[in-house]
Amino acid sequence: MCNRKFKRRNIMYKFRIATESEADEAYRKYSYGGEHIYGAGVGGEEVYALFLGKVITLFGKPDNLSDDWECMYSIDVTAEDENGNKLVLEVYHGPGGPSISTPIKLEGAEAELYEKTAKELVKYIESAEPADYEWESVYYDIPVNVKYTVKDGKAGVDSEFGEDFDPEELM
Numbered sequence: 001m002c003n004r005k006f007k008r009r010n011i012m013y014k015f016r017i018a019t020e021s022e023a024d025e026a027y028r029k030y031s032y033g034g035e036h037i038y039g040a041g042v043g044g045e046e047v048y049a050l051f052l053g054k055v056i057t058l059f060g061k062p063d064n065l066s067d068d069w070e071c072m073y074s075i076d077v078t079a080e081d082e083n084g085n086k087l088v089l090e091v092y093h094g095p096g097g098p099s100i101s102t103p104i105k106l107e108g109a110e111a112e113l114y115e116k117t118a119k120e121l122v123k124y125i126e127s128a129e130p131a132d133y134e135w136e137s138v139y140y141d142i143p144v145n146v147k148y149t150v151k152d153g154k155a156g157v158d159s160e161f162g163e164d165f166d167p168e169e170l171m
Contacts, residue, residue, distance in 0.1 A: 013117060015124055017059050018076035018088050026076075026088035030103030036096040037122055049148035049155035051098045053130025055091060061133070069137040069146050070095040079117045087117050091125070129153060 018026070026032075038047055055062070055075065062073035072093035079087045090101035100122060102114040136147045142161070149156040 012081055013079040013120060013124075015058070015077055015079055015121055018078040022078050022086065022088055023076040026103075031105065032090060032101045033104040034090070034092065034094060034099040034101040035118075037098045037100055045146070045148070045157040045159070046155040048093070048097045049150055049157055050130045051125065052093065052135070052148065053133055053150040053155070054125050054128040056131040056133055057128045058125060059091075065135065067137045069093075069139040070141070072135075072137055077121060079121060087114060089114070089118055089121055091121070130155075 037051070052073070055073070059075055059077070062075050065073050074090055074092040077089050077091055079089060092099055092101060100118045102118050106114060130150045130153060132151050134147070134149045136145065138145055145160045147156075147158040147160075149158075
């Protein structure tokens, strides 16, 4: 399930969960930084819920799935080409929603390679059918409870302010 080759012609990687040693080596070699996959206002929370369902389909339920909306999950993914070359990227849900993390301060061909691979990984994830799941988290800054549900390919999002919510505190 986690080691499928993406079938579109322009994709040349197999994506799978990175081994601990692959991730450790990558993080020793590079500093990583993230970038949001979806910009503000693009589909909203339903898109985020579906994205997690697709991640679950391809890589399984994240071991570190958290109730903290701003740090909901993180998965290290290895992209391996037909020559056995490997790149490690991180797919995670951070303060801005689903994001992908790649090495920072790279230049030239190496930077382009990681950028291209990150885009291919996003396309790979977006092409999957989302798994059914239900997950509750809290956006602690406000605070608001957020519940994601995916059933039969359709996302549902319920948000509810906590009992101690005081809108005056936000001003």
